[in-house]
Amino acid sequence: MASIRRSLVALLALLVVAVLGVVPSYASSHREAPLTAADPQIDSTDMYAFVSPDSPDTVTMISNWIPFESPAGGPNFYPWAPGVHYDINIDNNGDAKPDITYRWVFTNHYRNPNTFLMNTGPVSKLTDTTLNFYQTYDLTEINGRTGATKTLLANAISAPSNVGAASMPDYASLRNQAIVPFDNGSSKSFVGQADDPFFLDLRIFDLLYGANLKEAGHDTLDGYNVNVMALQVPKSALASSGNATTNPIVGIWTTAERQSIRTEASNGTEHSSGPFVQVSRLGQPLVNEVVAPVGAKDLFNGSKPANDAQFLKAVQDPEVPKLIQSVYKIKAPATPRNDLVEVFLTGIKGLNQPPKVVPSEELRLNMSIPPTAVPNRLGVIGGDKAGFPNGRRLTDDVVDIALRVMEGELLGTKTGLGDGVDSNDVPFETTFPYVALPHSGSFVAAPPVAPAAKTVTLTKNRGVSTPLTAGIGAGALILGALIVWLIKRRPGPPEAEEEAAPEAEVHHVRTPRPRRASGE
């Protein structure tokens, strides 16, 4: 009997396994559930905040979620998690507590309840019945001091994932329909999908694990999308007492909260729900990579800025420079690193440090610094005070900045470190919401491959990987191995024009700050 034969073949496979000492378990009595289900919907990837270049009386905040959205993500694509509190928090007096919280809460809608498919035909308007699945959001402003809430937007529509040209022939139009003004047109909200604006070569971090990599300088996030909530509000809406002139410095971070639930059986008809629990937190970029210790990731994601003193040691005595020293022989700056305390916890004195700051990890923005016409990707260490770590613009090269700062840029040590990726794979837009349109679902990208011109060879020397700089084609960006000493060791200045600025201006940026003896 055919079914018996098929079964026996499968059994044989099981037997082979059993011989290897495995115990398959398929008793009906044993419930197995995923243990650590990925939860990208509450995974905050990046937070941006900057004075709007085309509307300098306003600030734009962009909060990104759901990393590594492959454009071909059907059939579910990338909805927001319904019911979750997606928050942008503002601390406008430096006390490490949210004074204003902007909260987005999403609701799912199916126009045809018999299918969960995103669309049932071409979509040209967000209100088309062919857009079967869509999400609306309520945007609420919460006063952190009084708890008072104010509904800014109700039932606004989020732009759907870009499922492809056949289904959404004019995606740009769908995006525009999702840009919603409020407060008499003084503010704007956009929620939807976009190209992931973060650019970096993730593998720089692998080098410290002894990775044997033959290429570098590839934007790991090239071709990926992300979910975006963008908000543009007048500076006065963020400033303490509504006065952005006297109180121009704000600290910003995102959080997400999911609702807990009780394990006790309820005797009534209603199940007992629990409190909302913070499951995600993000202010400055790369904090989880260069500051938060391993094993403390969940701790950090559930923590409040007001308790950030617990991370102080990690900031003052960071591991990254030590690893770089052990692998690449670049001397780690002396500890404790009070320069990093300013960058990560208090803001830089004279630039974006509030007068009475409680140390806490926030993306701090001095709103009084006007936008730069031609932003320097290196931001403050590039002499451009309108960029990271004074807020963060889409074009700021935070990996290079963070690496250089970790290696003592603010202490006067120039390393020129970088990952070889200096800009995003696609250009940003010049108007709100600034992020680029998402990659289309009908385009399935080939796996990323570093261009041959960028290939470099790593050599081994006494078991230590030594990066060598590469020969670069004319006009190409500087690339080396993953970490290179561009300024010090390279003759010839393909990047000289840009790099000249930080050399000249960094001392200006390095405002005086208290120095402490290392024993203190």
Add this chain to the structure above:
Amino acid sequence: MLRAIIRTAGLLRGPAVLVAFCLTAACVRPSLQAAPAAVRDRGGIGAIQQRLRSVPADWQAWAGLGASYVQEARRTGDPTYYPKADEALRRSLHIRPTDNADAMIGLGALAAARHDFVGALSWGDRARAIDPYSSSTYGVIGDALVELGRYKEAFKAIQHMVDLQPGLASYARVSYVLELQGDTSGATAAMKMAADAASNPSDSAFADYYLGELYWNSGRTDDAARMYTQSNEHDATYVPALQGLAKVRAARGDLPRAVAGYEDVVARFPLPQYVGELADVATAAGQPALATDERGLLDIQRKLFRANGVNVDLDEAVFDADHHIGRDRGLDAARREWARRKSIVVADALAWALHANGRDHEALTYARTALRLGTRSALFFFHEGMIERSLGLRTDAHADLSRAASINRNFSFVWGPKLPSLIASVR
């Protein structure tokens, strides 16, 4: 101000969690770290493998790979993932032996998958000592405690899990413990929250299937069918959904297609539970030859499993008692399992095996033990009712058998159809 911070720092030098730093690409984007645990397909596992070829010392990636394998085995039912999981997790632990909670959580999940619940609990406890903020740790601990029948501690662990990290993994567990306590509406609400929190097709298929099971176990066949169908649409390779659809066909009287559905399920995974159900459906469909074949297969299967150290005691006890075959053997099996763990599921199996051997007084004690949490299980009430019937407790038997019928008359292909006449017999 700085002075104050530095003073604080001195006080904070203690915590071990602040020692090491996250440097892997897997940490740069949290999802890279999370992804392995819920990798959708072999492509995902392939990506981690590729990463490990370039960064073989990445202990977190090894742990993630191991967890992915355990998850894949759960999702596809393919046990060849288990030795791979074991190897990857132990490799991670070898590279980073001391503060490697990730690997310990993975090893705990693996032990549970192999029905070594004591071992799972031990790994969970070790992981908790390292990272008390990881919700997965409490998942490992809670799962093991549930299977060991230590419910009070289990519910506490799962409450802690969901309070640390509300999400699909914790909502699904809360749903299960509410179901065990007989709170079907609460269990359904929790599983709907899990479905809402699902972020990929395989997790959606999982949550929808268990929503279907909650409806099925409440006798809501049409609602169950809807959820099994949806589960299957999310992930056509998810076998439990196929089993759900097959049993819906049987419940609706479409026995030939039910048999065909079960043959497909069994061809994919010849698991004892599925093979036994196929035999029962074939009997009901008037295909005794097929039923005999499948029972023969089941016998071979058990011998193979047992010869290789696989614990199939529980399945054997229930099946044998149902079919009045190998009664002593079934009872021995149930007693062995009861010695290992005192869960309500094992209590029920032991009660039924005792009943099959005519030891109904003893059986009734275990039948009541099985119902001690208030679980709304048609099977448990049926077993209790049958034991009471044998003891001449007609009123109790009538109440319990009627209750079984009112909860879910499709709870068994063998007994479901006989339920009305059994109830009539104790009127």
